[in-house]
Amino acid sequence: MGAGHDHHHHDEEPAPGAPGTRPLRIGIGGPVGSGKTSLVAALCRELADELSLAVITNDIFTSEDAEALRSQGVLPTERIVAVETGCCPHTAIRDDIAANLDAVEKLEARLGDVDLTIVESGGDNLTAIFSRGLADQQIFVIDTAGGDDIPRKGGPGVAGADLLVINKTDLAPYVGADVDRMIDDATERRTGPVVATAVTADHGAVPIAAWVRRCVAAWSQAA
Amino acid sequence: MDTVDLAVAAILADGRFPAGGHAHSAGFEAATALTDLTEATAFDAFLRGRLTTTGSTEAHLLAAIGHGLESASIDWSTADAEIEARIVSPALREVSRTLGRQWVRAARAVWPSPAVEAAASCHPAGPHQVAAVAATFRAAGLGLAAGVTLHLHHLAATVTTAAVRLHGLDPYEAQRRHLGTAAIRASIVDSAVAHAADPWPDLPAWSGPLTEICAEAHASADGRLFQS
Numbered sequence: 001m002g003a004g005h006d007h008h009h010h011d012e013e014p015a016p017g018a019p020g021t022r023p024l025r026i027g028i029g030g031p032v033g034s035g036k037t038s039l040v041a042a043l044c045r046e047l048a049d050e051l052s053l054a055v056i057t058n059d060i061f062t063s064e065d066a067e068a069l070r071s072q073g074v075l076p077t078e079r080i081v082a083v084e085t086g087c088c089p090h091t092a093i094r095d096d097i098a099a100n101l102d103a104v105e106k107l108e109a110r111l112g113d114v115d116l117t118i119v120e121s122g123g124d125n126l127t128a129i130f131s132r133g134l135a136d137q138q139i140f141v142i143d144t145a146g147g148d149d150i151p152r153k154g155g156p157g158v159a160g161a162d163l164l165v166i167n168k169t170d171l172a173p174y175v176g177a178d179v180d181r182m183i184d185d186a187t188e189r190r191t192g193p194v195v196a197t198a199v200t201a202d203h204g205a206v207p208i209a210a211w212v213r214r215c216v217a218a219w220s221q222a223a
Numbered sequence: 224m225d226t227v228d229l230a231v232a233a234i235l236a237d238g239r240f241p242a243g244g245h246a247h248s249a250g251f252e253a254a255t256a257l258t259d260l261t262e263a264t265a266f267d268a269f270l271r272g273r274l275t276t277t278g279s280t281e282a283h284l285l286a287a288i289g290h291g292l293e294s295a296s297i298d299w300s301t302a303d304a305e306i307e308a309r310i311v312s313p314a315l316r317e318v319s320r321t322l323g324r325q326w327v328r329a330a331r332a333v334w335p336s337p338a339v340e341a342a343a344s345c346h347p348a349g350p351h352q353v354a355a356v357a358a359t360f361r362a363a364g365l366g367l368a369a370g371v372t373l374h375l376h377h378l379a380a381t382v383t384t385a386a387v388r389l390h391g392l393d394p395y396e397a398q399r400r401h402l403g404t405a406a407i408r409a410s411i412v413d414s415a416v417a418h419a420a421d422p423w424p425d426l427p428a429w430s431g432p433l434t435e436i437c438a439e440a441h442a443s444a445d446g447r448l449f450q451s
């Protein structure tokens with residue numbers, strides 16, 4: 001947590017995953033259909049001109065999300081790799097990160113020049129968080145159409161993610177969701193930032209891309 | 224086996240040990256996609272077939288490498304080639320090396336040792352699964368019989384879990400049938416340990432042709448949930 005802030009470093013010597021030893025890795029998690037793949041696509045569009053990007057997807061169904069990203073042309077195909085998770089997406093990002101780490105390291109080594117690796121979790125439940133062994137920073141994506149009581153329910157994703165995104169604010173009036181209440185509830189559950197937006201709208205991902213830029217800058221400065 | 228050894232073995236037997244196996248079905252998903260293997264009896268037949276063909280081959284290779292490590296006579300390059308020759312499907316060769324790299328990652332963190340490093344560097348793409356597992360078990364202080372027993376346990380448990388996750392097989396029924404293969408597994412362990420010092424060409428190369436064919440189809444199948 002808090003890459004680049006010395007007071008969070010408890011180890012005496014730099015860990016193998018310390019800043020400067022490899023690219024920053026950001027995990028994107030959240031429930032099914034909340035907009036994780038759309039956010040990855042939007043971040044690629046925002047950042048691909050200034051950063052060298054790699055993307056790992058963890059679909060329940062093989063390479064569905066990887067194919068969606070490839071077909072949108074947001075990144076060259078060779079920069080996107082899919083990892084299967086054996087019916088259990090949260091295990092692959094939290095309890096047993098072996099397959100994801102293997103894929104991340106292979107892709108980073110093959111591309112050689114990566115600044116930022118994005119790992120997109122398969123759609124999961126509110127308890128799913130990324131292991132700190134896999135992601136340096138993590139974004140949890142929920143949406144208004146999934147129910148405006150989700151921030152109040154809390155859970156490790158809502159409470160513990162470095163950035164919480166409340167997506168599909170444009171749909172709120174149609175599904176009877178109270179966005180202000182979602183933000184208030186989320187703020188009570190967590191100390192980190194909350195962004196309410198619609199990532200598929202024009203400039204909808206701009207504040208999230210700005211947060212990612214700050215993470216990348218902090219990571220490279222800490223090197 | 225004393226109680227400390229048992230505690231170490233328990234860590235390695237635990238499906239929660241992070242070596243990446245949870246994302247694999249040991250060929251069961253591919254077999255069920257191609258044929259109608261959704262009934263408990265079919266699961267049982269697949270499990271027994273898998274154990275007595277490729278499972279037994281893996282067991283003998285594992286014991287041979289373990290013996291080579293114990294007697295400090297291991298030639299990793301030969302071992303790697305002998306394993307490679309016994310995996311017919313290119314897709315399964317890749318899966319085996321992926322799992323090998325993942326075992327090395329876990330072993331380096333938990334039981335760092337020269338055996339693990341030697342296995343890790345035996346091939347640029349990483350060691351095959353049985354090579355990495357043999358080195359890990361050696362580093363953890365497990366004997367040959369215990370190591371082969373654990374490996375076959377993981378193979379059987381992988382198929383069992385996949386059957387429960389993919390087809391909603393009653394987990395109690397699944398575990399009962401898993402238990403039902405204990406005697407088969409024990410006889411494979413006995414054979415593997417008895418032949419651990421045999422020359423490589425004398426070790427078995429039993430294969431499951433349909434398993435290998437299914438694995439090739441699975442590697443490019445749409446909608447798969449398990450890596451293999």
